[in-house]
Amino acid sequence: MTALLEIRGLKAEIDGRQILNGLDLSVNKGEIHAIMGPNGAGKSTLSYVLSGKPGYEITGGEVFFNGEDLLAMGSDERAAKGLFLAFQYPLEIPGVATLTFLRTALNAQRKKRGEEELSSPDVVKRVRELAKQLSIDPEMLKRPLNVGFSGGEKKRNETLQMALLEPKLCVLDETDSGLDIDALRIVADGVNRLRAADRGMIVITHYQRLLDYIVPDVVHVLAAGRIVKTGGKELALELEATGYAQYQSEAA
Amino acid sequence: MNAEIRPASTAAEIGLADLFASVRESLPGGRDTGVIRSDAFDRFAAHGLPHSRIEAWKYTDLRRLVRDAKPLAQRPDAHARSLGREAGAVFAGVGLRRLVIVDGAFAPELSDLAGLETGVVIRATIEALGAGELPLPLDMAGSDPAAELNTAFAADGVLIAVAPGVVVERPIHLVFVTTGGAPAATFTRSRVEVGSGAVLTLVETYEGPDQSDYQVNAALQVDVADGACLDRVKITGEGAAALHIATLEASIGASATYRDFGLTTGGAVVRNQLFLKLAGEGAIANVHQASLLSGRQHADTTLVAEHAAVGSQSREVFKAVVDEEARAVFQGKITVQPGAQQTDARMMARALLLSDEAVANCKPELEIFADDVQCGHGTTTGALDDKLKFYLMARGIPAKEAEALLIQAFVGEVIDAVAREDLRDALSRTMLAWLKGRE
């Protein structure tokens, strides 16, 4: 069976500085992988490189998504093929109504996949259902994307996008940061509803707390641009107790 | 006064002099009007076409941009008239009262003159000139060369008067169309008087064939009396090779409101010049202008807002989206006269450059002779935000579509300033059509 995501020896730099140093990772359908690690280890960089953010230079390695060369695709194509990144810092886009954005994104993906585009009322209906599950005020959907949203609202909005777009691989970058316990629960419930046999997830987090709610199958430690340790969910608890100091020195 | 050293006349200047000599006798109006025309032409000829050393035309050098003078357009024939019937299509179905001006001549038979509201009078400029009832000089534009040329040559246009207190529900649409044939020049003069407490919405559209390098010089004088309200929406959608120069003069009375929205998408060389005078206490002027430019288009919006009364308020927002090798120019000058205390004026110019060769020139100015005022201005110029574009693309939106969304958002802010939804929708359609052209 081909892995959903297969990363081999990935090296990447930005502004001439190497951040990823030969990273290996394999995620199968149905699995949830947690990536933990100290600040500055390269977790966000990994998520950006996977989604094709401009500015990164790939200096080595390869990435396959469902057996296809991911790095050869544009960001929009990666999304249409089912890759979704929930941003650590969702951006504000003034002048673009949230609903317009959601409809445009959904239909652009469907079009690319050769599926029929959905009518506006159909999209609105689906979005409203999801908004309700995530306790998002429907009025917010009329406002420009993320503009004036609180940190928690932005993260819920990311979760809403993910649920609407039904990706094959979800990459969640520090989705727990800036959330109080109630918001964390709402977001985690939203993510858990998306758990499915044909869907994989990478949950990036600095703290173990999120993993109480989204229980992973595999836990990796990312330090200095590489996966330095892999284990079961007990590894997260261990890290909670010991901290990252040993990995920082190991990487240095 | 020092003798001005004047460079040799250009072909266009010589052509204009020849043209004036040959048509002056046949232009409408009596002897007095003829003298006014000749004086205006002489003042123009003394300096010639404006060039980059003339401050008000700094970025739009007509000596360089206008190659020749064109003959005056013929009165429209049957074919031209049939084109007039189809013009202004962007507002089709909106139910505006269409007044059609074909090749510079008002065509009542193509216009919707039935069931005029009581208190609304519509007349052809040519008729008023013939009866000696239209004073030609443009006063606010001063000695502006394009305005002088308009005074010298203006032959027709539309005059609209709304009696005091009359609220005109149905907007009036001035449909200006240049038809095919040999490239020609049209000079129109129109005038709109909105009586005290009256309300009117005025739409103007300009269009013509892409293959012809025709020239349009249109002047509109607007008088918004005390407590009146005038909304104006102008779409400059001329053909791709056209020269379009439009002069607006607006006098705004006490507690009157004038809102001006302009969208420029067409023309090779466009100059929209607006002269506003906030003449009465508490007058309000809101000006929103957007230019969407590509190819080698050059569009200049130059605005002078003169605050001449206590407590007047003006807002000027200019946005330009500039692609390929196009150039957008914005010059905005707010002057506050002595005694115009409590003036509140704010001006903003923002340009979005979509290519490395695109250019935006912004020149905001404040000239303040009163001490108790609030005035401010700002300009920004930049490319599309790559981070925002990436965010959209990461959700599956292709690059061009992501750019289109961001451009729409950028321009949307000015379109939102238009009060009527039906007009906003038509403007959005025009914007979307422009974006479609980029794909």
Ligand SMILES: Nc1ncnc2c1ncn2[C@@H]1O[C@H](COP(=O)(O)OP(=O)(O)O)[C@@H](O)[C@H]1O
């Ligand atoms: N534009 C940049 N130029 C140079 N270094 C950068 C740039 N962006 C991020 N970095 C560095 O890359 C490293 C990894 O960052 P990041 O992936 O955000 O870490 P994490 O998400 O694990 O906290 C950090 O040391 C950061 O300072």
Ligand SMILES: [Mg+2]
């Ligand atoms: Mg990070």
